Amino acid sequence: MKLVSRKTVLVLLDMTLIWVSVFLSYFLKFDGHIPIDYLYQCFKYAALSMLIGSASLIYFKLYRRIWQYASIGEMVSIIKAVTVTCTISYILMLLVYEPRIPFSIYFRVLENMFIIIGASRFVWRIFRDNYHRKKNDQLQTLIIGAGDCGHLIAKELKFNPTSPIYPVGFIDDHPAKLNHQIMGTSCIR
Structure with a gap:
């Protein structure tokens, strides 16, 4: 796969994961029954988070890393990118949208995004570490x-x-x- 197409796939994957993180946060907050006002808010918050998240992940160079060698440094970059994404998105939504986003949503989105995006990055490392087992001829x-x-x-x-x-x-x-x-x-x- 060409480098440009791989980065495009990663950006699209991340945008999807960010949307899932936001929607899951609302879904869990309202026990699966999201009120209509909050459902519209969820979609707007997710769209804004996807845009800011993509920019943040690019800024912290998460698309320029070789994930099979992922370590603590990559995890720190993910924490920074997710924190910036969630904080800026939350503040912008507070300034322009009613009803006010519950603060618990901010923390849940932060948590979900960190877990989901972090897991997506380390899956390859986990696969790689477990893939190479001793062969009979070694x-x-x-x-x-x-x-x-x-x-x-x-x-x-x-x-x-x-x-x-x-x-x-x-x-x-x-x-x-x-x-x-x-x-x-x-x-x-």
């Missing part, structure tokens, strides 16, 4: 040292489908690491 190996270097070596061996060896354990003399796991691999002495 030799089992122990890695000496469970520090940063050992972690990097294990990561490369586990996630490289062409690797002829697969790490099954770490050997380390550090007592705090004994009988613990790094990347699902046990640390022994």
Whole structure:
């Protein structure tokens, strides 16, 4: 898939997820029976949030990341983008629309958007981390040292489908690491 078309798909996906987040917030607030005035408000709030959300996600460079390497830095960017989106959308809706949006909707939209958009970004990482299992033709190996270097070596061996060896354990003399796991691999002495 071309880079431009992949970004277009991601933007459209995010706009849909933002709409779902807003609608779900209203649906949960009113126990599935959204009053007609609030239903119109929901659609306007969702439309505004989609526009602001797309701009915010672009501003925080969430379409320029390689999500198979997602980590804490990406999660922080998602938190920032979602917080900016929700806050600006809520304030603008307060200024121009009656009836007033319940404040609980703001928090629920924030929560839903963070969970849904965050999950959409980390699905690929979860899939990738679980996809590469030991193949029958790979030799089992122990890695000496469970520090940063050992972690990097294990990561490369586990996630490289062409690797002829697969790490099954770490050997380390550090007592705090004994009988613990790094990347699902046990640390022994």
